[in-house]
Amino acid sequence: MTIRTRFAPSPTGYLHIGGARTTLYNWLFARRHKGTFVLRIEDTDEVRSTEDSVTAILDSIRWLGLDWDEGPVDLAADRGPYAPYYQMKRLELYQKHVRGLADAGKAYPCYCTREELDAMRKEAVAAKRPAVYDERCRRLTDRQKAEHEAAGRRPSWRFHMPETGETVVDDMIRGRVAFDNALLPDLVIQKAAGGPTYNFACVVDDHCMEISHVIRGDEHLSNTPSQARIYEALGWTPPKFAHLSMILGPDGSKLSKRHGATSVLEYKALGFLPEAMRNYLGLLGWSTTDSRQLFFGTELVEAFDLAGCQKNPAIFDQTKLTWMNGEHLRKLSRQDLLEHAEPFLKNAGLTGPLDPPLDRTVALEGEKCKLLADIPGRVEIFYKDVVFTPKALDGVLKKPGVKEILLDVAGLLEGAEPYAEKVLEERIRAYCEAKALKTGQVFHPLRAALSGRTEGPTLFGMIEVLGRSKSVGRLKAAAALL
């Protein structure tokens, strides 16, 4: 069986965490089974859909490092054997199938206005009946229809749902889920304005694009029996369904803006790595039986399996994501780390070429960071004038004997040949011994004098990378303060 999955976002906003995970799972499943991953834009909500959203969604998916085999290339073009992949370009197809259903007596026009529908619903709720459409237009005579048309009413089209028995959805994650047909309302499949509704367009497209597995959020589980009936009425075999649990905020409610960052592009800006994001999202609602945490390179694709998917919702934990990001950061090559860090360095005013070169300072400090955004703050000591923290100045430097040590070491550095970490360390340690000083008595003031801080790079690495003249200069400058 050829595996074809899809992600079908509505471009009514940015790609949020939940959508990102759905995309990831569809992509992983397709890649795992050497299938095809399709991207389809469900832009039939003309009021809420925006081009900016489309761009943001495409950018987000690309940033995550996920590629699609068929779908939009940009705002104007799409590519693939089932094009177009923008639903607004497929309206005729939906209308054709609505007509087909109408001709077969499985769909009928409904002339009810929004107000009438609202009133009906209120009445039903007041009478404690299920708040579903009462299917009154199903029984309209030709004459009544003509009257409505004459009055200028444009009908929406409803799908005639079976009223008895049950509809069973065999979900790959949730198992067998049964719904009572009597409770399935006659769904609108085409709006009065002519556009399809979500549930209809989705069915038509998934079938026409030969999607084999629909992996989507839990919020669609309740729509699935209705969709299953539409497949049946159209004479189509439905795809396999897999409904993913929701992602919640720290307080257990649906993840939203008040919980902090929810868009994947925000996480990019915060300094998270796409591979860390994939790793974390992959594990949010899915796991292996050995509870493995870290996946690098293609390991996620190799391990992924729908069977490991969780039924219950998961709370998004940025702290764990941050830890994971540090793990992935440390796995990066020196060159990759620098490339990823560049936008953040630039943002902090650190653009090359600089002395010392950024690749050296980033290599020295990058591995200690959890976020790319942490890097500038750690390497800036090499480039900016020394600013002493109170702890460095009062707690470390302003001690008896420190001035002499700084001056002595400055002199030592001036004569060190070659000027390299190993040599520097040997000389300075020898100096400690000669003066009968504990290494800490010397190392700590040196660090404070060179960087203004009490924490930072490994001392001798810092002295080497800083360079002879800057190091000596800083030591002398600090000594002059004492």
Next chain:
RNA sequence: GGCGUGUUCGUCUAGCGGCCUAGGACAUCGCCCUCUCAAGGCGAAGAUCACGGGUUCAAAUCCCGUACACGCCA
């Protein structure tokens, strides 16, 4: 309101009737390593497996009910 889904340490999860006095990971705390900060190593604390009934020699695991949360109808 109806229907659907879910409920194991603070969080993500392992667990598919005996291996569970419930395992791992993040976070927290302590110790070690160490020129600092990280990282790493070791350890501690943390879950009456939502609650109540059953079934069974035996249940976190199976069945029923209740509560709560979330979703859909909207």
